[in-house]
Amino acid sequence: xxxxxxIPGTSERIELDTTSDISRVWxxxxxxxxxxxxxxxxHVFREYFGFPRDKAERLMLAVHQEGRAVVAQGAREQMxxxxxxxxxxxxxxxxREAPQ
Amino acid sequence: MTDRLVVLEITRMEAxxxxxxxxxxADLLTETxxxxxxxxxxxxxxxxxxxxxxxAAREFRELTQRDLLDRRSTDAATVLASLHSVSGPTLVTGDxxxxxxIAIIELDADTLGCWLRTLAALRLVLASRLxxxxxxxxxxxDPRFGIYxxxxxxxxxxVRAAEGD
Numbered sequence: 008x009x010x011x012x013x014i015p016g017t018s019e020r021i022e023l024d025t026t027s028d029i030s031r032v033w034x035x036x037x038x039x040x041x042x043x044x045x046x047x048x049x050h051v052f053r054e055y056f057g058f059p060r061d062k063a064e065r066l067m068l069a070v071h072q073e074g075r076a077v078v079a080q081g082a083r084e085q086m087x088x089x090x091x092x093x094x095x096x097x098x099x100x101x102x103r104e105a106p107q
Numbered sequence: 108m109t110d111r112l113v114v115l116e117i118t119r120m121e122a123x124x125x126x127x128x129x130x131x132x133a134d135l136l137t138e139t140x141x142x143x144x145x146x147x148x149x150x151x152x153x154x155x156x157x158x159x160x161x162x163a164a165r166e167f168r169e170l171t172q173r174d175l176l177d178r179r180s181t182d183a184a185t186v187l188a189s190l191h192s193v194s195g196p197t198l199v200t201g202d203x204x205x206x207x208x209i210a211i212i213e214l215d216a217d218t219l220g221c222w223l224r225t226l227a228a229l230r231l232v233l234a235s236r237l238x239x240x241x242x243x244x245x246x247x248x249d250p251r252f253g254i255y256x257x258x259x260x261x262x263x264x265x266v267r268a269a270e271g272d
Contacts, residue, residue: 041242042234044259046266047227053270090156091171095178097227099151101158102167 032105035079035089039070040099051096052078055089080105113214113268115222120206122194125261126187128254132229133183136176141169148235152179152228179228185221189214219269226262230255 037048045067052063056078069076078100079089086102093100117125135149144150153172157164193210214222233255238244246252 040231041239041244042231043227044263044266046263046270047223050223050266050270087156087167090167091175094153094156094171094175096224097152097231099154100156101154102156102163103158 031083032080033083033086034077034103034105035086035093036075036101036103037066037070037078037093038075038099038101039073043098045071048098051093051098055092055096111216111271113219113265115212115214115265115268116209117193117212118207118209119194121257121261122190122210122212123206124254126190126194128229128258129183129186129190129225132225132232133180133187135232136180136183138176139173141172143168148232151231151235152176179224182221182225182228185218186225189218189222214265219265223262223265223269226258226265230258230262233258 048067048070049060049063052058052066053060056063058066066076066078078093079086083102090100090102135146138144138146138149143155144153153168153175155164156167156171189212193212233251237249237251237255239255
């Protein structure tokens with residue numbers, strides 16, 4: 008391996024790694040639970056994500072009927088912020104890498 | 108959110124009961140661990156953020172758990188302050204007339220947020236204590252379900268007010 012022998016080679020390799028990491032898409036998933044009210048979940052989606060009412064209702068129904076819904080996609084850090092915010096509201100949310 | 112005030116009408120009896128529940132809830136939040144809380148009700152408030160990656164879940168928990176629980180304590184304190192403004196510390200539980208009197212609580216947008224989060228969290232804690240695992244779990248003869256339903260009724264009313272319905 009010649010890459011490790013020189014500093015320029017090393018930094019180039021790091022840069023490539025970083026680029027490929029950023030390009031990965033992550034998701035925030037909200038899961039169904041038997042406790043949170045439908046009206047409350049719609050309110051949370053509208054207030055936090057700024058979704059229009061019909062989108063918020065559609066996502067709430069997806070959570071309720073299918074057991075979960077992807078509410079956001081993007082960089083991992085951003086998805087973690089969203090999950091934290093959902094926990095703050097009492098919703099059950101997880102972060103995952105988008106299925107290929 | 109606007110600077111609109113939401114007006115909550117509540118009997119003093121409800122305010123006293125709710126203050127009792129929120130006080131118990133606040134006591135539950137004194138946990139300071141960075142690990143998953145042993146109490147399942149508390150654990151529900153700070154769920155794993157990664158379903159299949161224990162290391163990532165632990166790291167997320169270490170970064171967020173204390174803040175989340177602190178924020179819940181602040182929310183609870185705000186709700187208690189609203190309730191104490193109408194229930195008063197000197198209220199005697201035998202005084203029927205005073206207890207059924209309707210009091211008005213005005214909630215600005217921030218305070219309303221504290222109320223919504225606290226009522227939702229209180230229901231999660233109660234549901235955990237009652238063993239509610241699906242929506243059909245309900246025992247009409249158990250008075251604790253009455254409290255659970257009442258909290259849901261109050262939460263739904265405030266959500267509607269927040270949404271401007």
